[in-house]
Amino acid sequence: MARRLPQSRPRRQTEKPTNVVGFRNLSTLRTQRERRGSTLSVYASCYGSYSVDCVTPTKGAPENGEHVQEMTNAKLILLEGLPGSGKTTMSRKLFDRISVVNKCLVQESSDSSPIDRGAIADIGTWPARTLQEWEKLSADIVAQQKLCVMEYVWFQHTIAEMLLIDCTRNQIVGFCRKIENIIKDIPPVLVLYTANNAETFLKETYELRGGEWSEKLDGFIDTTPYGQKRNLTGFGGFVDFFNEYASITNDVYDQLEIDSIAIDVTKRDWPKAENLTYEFLQI
Numbered sequence: 001m002a003r004r005l006p007q008s009r010p011r012r013q014t015e016k017p018t019n020v021v022g023f024r025n026l027s028t029l030r031t032q033r034e035r036r037g038s039t040l041s042v043y044a045s046c047y048g049s050y051s052v053d054c055v056t057p058t059k060g061a062p063e064n065g066e067h068v069q070e071m072t073n074a075k076l077i078l079l080e081g082l083p084g085s086g087k088t089t090m091s092r093k094l095f096d097r098i099s100v101v102n103k104c105l106v107q108e109s110s111d112s113s114p115i116d117r118g119a120i121a122d123i124g125t126w127p128a129r130t131l132q133e134w135e136k137l138s139a140d141i142v143a144q145q146k147l148c149v150m151e152y153v154w155f156q157h158t159i160a161e162m163l164l165i166d167c168t169r170n171q172i173v174g175f176c177r178k179i180e181n182i183i184k185d186i187p188p189v190l191v192l193y194t195a196n197n198a199e200t201f202l203k204e205t206y207e208l209r210g211g212e213w214s215e216k217l218d219g220f221i222d223t224t225p226y227g228q229k230r231n232l233t234g235f236g237g238f239v240d241f242f243n244e245y246a247s248i249t250n251d252v253y254d255q256l257e258i259d260s261i262a263i264d265v266t267k268r269d270w271p272k273a274e275n276l277t278y279e280f281l282q283i
Contacts, residue, residue, distance in 0.1 A: 074189045075141050077149045081193030084205030085265045091151040102146040134182045141186055159248055164224045169248055176252045190260035198246045199239050
């Protein structure tokens with residue numbers, strides 16, 4: 001039975017996380033992504049890129065501020081959530097807090113990705129290729145006994161990517177379950193940062209970030225099969241996409257069998273979210 005805190009959503013109850021949102025490309029240990037067409041390039045630039053920080057610390061007592069990693073089994077920590085939910089900061093703090101012999105951090109700011117993000121450009125071979133890459137990634141983590149902290153990994157790469165090319169809800173949920181089946185023996189844990197109202201949170205983030213990030217979102221949804229089929233445009237169209245994404249994410253989360261927690265960051269209370277994350281991970 002999966003361990004959970006009172007704040008987390010039990011898997012088999014009817015309650016689901018409210019307006020869960022989380023999207024970005026899966027990126028982690030090695031560079032292999034090739035540039036694709038204009039639509040995919042816009043998609044990548046809107047969501048940012050990734051950097052990988054892999055270290056092998058010296059064995060011995062942790063330095064000041066560092067904590068011994070106490071999770072007995074978890075080797076893959078997945079951080080998911082909406083833009084502006086504190087994932088980037090949290091991933092770095094979590095990585096610095098954990099002291100293990102072999103660890104890696106996947107964070108925004110480069111093009112590194114072992115999992116090919118090519119559904120928009122090549123849906124024909126993408127599903128089988130993606131599952132194979134998850135299998136390779138899982139085998140690598142197990143073989144090297146490394147602990148990986150990954151930001152914007154799973155849901156972004158499957159739910160958002162498949163929704164943008166207008167896959168059905170059943171197809172998306174089914175594919176996420178296939179990935180779960182591949183990684184479940186690593187084993188992984190999922191921390192999902194949520195908000196009571198995805199639209200409101202997105203608009204706040206849009207205003208807070210502004211500049212180039214907001215400008216890219218304004219013209220993004222228009223270029224995708226999902227947006228074009230529904231005549232969605234501008235930031236309003238992007239919000240409509242998010243609402244559907246949130247609904248599908250709820251379905252996926254409700255069916256998960258891996259250890260997971262949904263943490264509400266509606267009020268942007270970062271110290272509280274940080275403490276709940278540490279408590280859940282037992283570090």
